[in-house]
Amino acid sequence: MLKPTNKNTSRNNIPCIPLDDCLAKTICLDGKKQKGVSVKTHSLIAGYVARELLNRLPLWLRKNLFPSGSELVAAAHDVGKVSPAFQEKLYSDIGHSLNIIDPALDEKIGYHYTVSQATVYSFQKYIPEILGRHHGISPNSVELPNSDGYGGKEWQKQRIDLLEFLKNDFKTDWPNISSELQADVISGLTTVSDWISSGSLFDEVNEESWKNFICKAVDQAGFVAPIVSNGLTFDKIFEFSPRNIQKKFMESIKRRGIYILEAPMGIGKTEAALYAAYQMLEKGNATGIYFALPTQLTSDKIYERMNSFLEKILDKSDSHRHSLLLHGSAWLRDTELGEEGAPGHSCFNSAKRGLLAPFAVGTIDTGLMSVMNVNHGVVRT
Numbered sequence: 001m002l003k004p005t006n007k008n009t010s011r012n013n014i015p016c017i018p019l020d021d022c023l024a025k026t027i028c029l030d031g032k033k034q035k036g037v038s039v040k041t042h043s044l045i046a047g048y049v050a051r052e053l054l055n056r057l058p059l060w061l062r063k064n065l066f067p068s069g070s071e072l073v074a075a076a077h078d079v080g081k082v083s084p085a086f087q088e089k090l091y092s093d094i095g096h097s098l099n100i101i102d103p104a105l106d107e108k109i110g111y112h113y114t115v116s117q118a119t120v121y122s123f124q125k126y127i128p129e130i131l132g133r134h135h136g137i138s139p140n141s142v143e144l145p146n147s148d149g150y151g152g153k154e155w156q157k158q159r160i161d162l163l164e165f166l167k168n169d170f171k172t173d174w175p176n177i178s179s180e181l182q183a184d185v186i187s188g189l190t191t192v193s194d195w196i197s198s199g200s201l202f203d204e205v206n207e208e209s210w211k212n213f214i215c216k217a218v219d220q221a222g223f224v225a226p227i228v229s230n231g232l233t234f235d236k237i238f239e240f241s242p243r244n245i246q247k248k249f250m251e252s253i254k255r256r257g258i259y260i261l262e263a264p265m266g267i268g269k270t271e272a273a274l275y276a277a278y279q280m281l282e283k284g285n286a287t288g289i290y291f292a293l294p295t296q297l298t299s300d301k302i303y304e305r306m307n308s309f310l311e312k313i314l315d316k317s318d319s320h321r322h323s324l325l326l327h328g329s330a331w332l333r334d335t336e337l338g339e340e341g342a343p344g345h346s347c348f349n350s351a352k353r354g355l356l357a358p359f360a361v362g363t364i365d366t367g368l369m370s371v372m373n374v375n376h377g378v379v380r381t
Contacts, residue, residue, distance in 0.1 A: 014084045016154045023090045047075025050193040069175035074193040077134045080115030082159045084151045109149040114139040119159045126183035227315035237312045246272040288358030
C-alpha cells in the first residue's frame with residue numbers, strides 16, 4: 001500500500017458542511033442539474049446492494065471468499081466524497097457554489113477515491129487499497145487523512161463519523177481479510193455494488209424509500225440465480241446417446257475441481273464438458289459456465305451450440321437462456337448501471353464486465369485478465 005505523505009500546512013481548517021448535505025452526485029431533471037442523493041444515502045444503498053449480492057451467492061462460495069463485514073467495505077467506498085473540493089465541484093455544478101475552495105483541487109489531489117483510501121489508511125490490511133481502487137485504478141499518491149487538500153481535521157472527522165454511522169447501521173465490524181484473493185473479490189463486490197447503486201432507480205429516493213428498490217436493482221442488473229431443470233439425461237439434452245469415453249468422463253465428476261478430457265477431434269468433448277457442467281449446476285456446486293476458447297473464431301462457432309444447450313437445461317422462464325459473446329459487440333445494453341453504465345462508459349466494455357454473467361462464451365485471455373493488473377481486473381476476479 002502507498003505510504004501517505006505529510007503535506008499539512010498552517011492553513012486554517014476549511015469550513016465543513018453538515019454530513020447530510022454532502023452530495024454523492026447530481027442528477028438531471030427537466031434539463032436542469034439538481035442535487036442527487038447524499039453520500040450517506042448512497043453509502044447505505046451500496047452497502048445493502050452488496051449485502052443482497054452476497055445473500056444470493058451459495059454458502060460455500062460466500063464462506064470461502066467473503067469474510068463477515070464485506071458489505072461494510074462496499075458501503076464505505078465513497079467516503080472520500082466527504083471532502084471540500086468534491087462538494088464544491090458538485091454544488092458549483094448546480095449553481096450553488098459553497099465558496100470554500102477551488103473545485104479544481106479535486107483533480108489535483110487525485111479525486112475522491114484517493115481521499116477514501118487516505119481516510120482509512122490506518123485500518124485493517126487491504127481495506128485502504130480496496131476503497132482507493134473502486135473506480136478501477138489505484139491512486140498515484142496519497143496524503144495523510146488530515147491533509148489540507150482533503151479538508152483538514154474537521155473534514156476527516158466528518159468522514160470518520162460517516163464510517164461509524166455505517167458500522168452501526170450494518171451492525172458489523174470491518175472484515176478480517178486474510179488474502180489477496182479475498183481482497184480482490186471484495187474489491188469486485190465494491191465496484192459492482194457502486195455501479196448498481198448509482199443507477200437511475202435511486203436518483204430520487206429519500207431516506208425512507210430507497211430500501212424498497214434494492215432487490216429490484218439487483219434483479220435488473222442480471223444477478224438472478226439460473227433456474228436449472230433437474231434430472232435431464234445426456235441424450236435428452238443433445239439428442240444422441242453418449243459414447244463410452246463421454247460416459248466415463250461424466251461418471252468421474254464427483255465434486256468441484258479441474259477435470260481434463262483428452263480425445264480425438266469429433267469424439268464429443270464439447271458435449272461431455274457441457275454435461276459435466278450441467279451436473280455441477282444441478283447439484284448447486286456451480287453458479288454458471290464460462291466457455292473459454294483459444295480464439296475469437298472458435299468461440300464464434302461454439303456460441304450457438306452453447307445457446308442451444310442453455311435452452312435445454314434452463315427453465316423457460318429463466319432470463320439467462322442466451323449466453324453472451326464476450327469478445328463481440330457490447331452486451332446487456334438494456335441494463336443500466338448508473339454512472340459507469342451508460343453507453344460509451346467503461347461498464348459497457350464487454351471484456352471487463354462480461355465474466356459477471358452466469359453464462360458466457362469467450363476467449364481464454366478474457367478469463368486470464370482476472371489475475372492481471374488491468375483496470376477493473378478485480379471485477380473479473
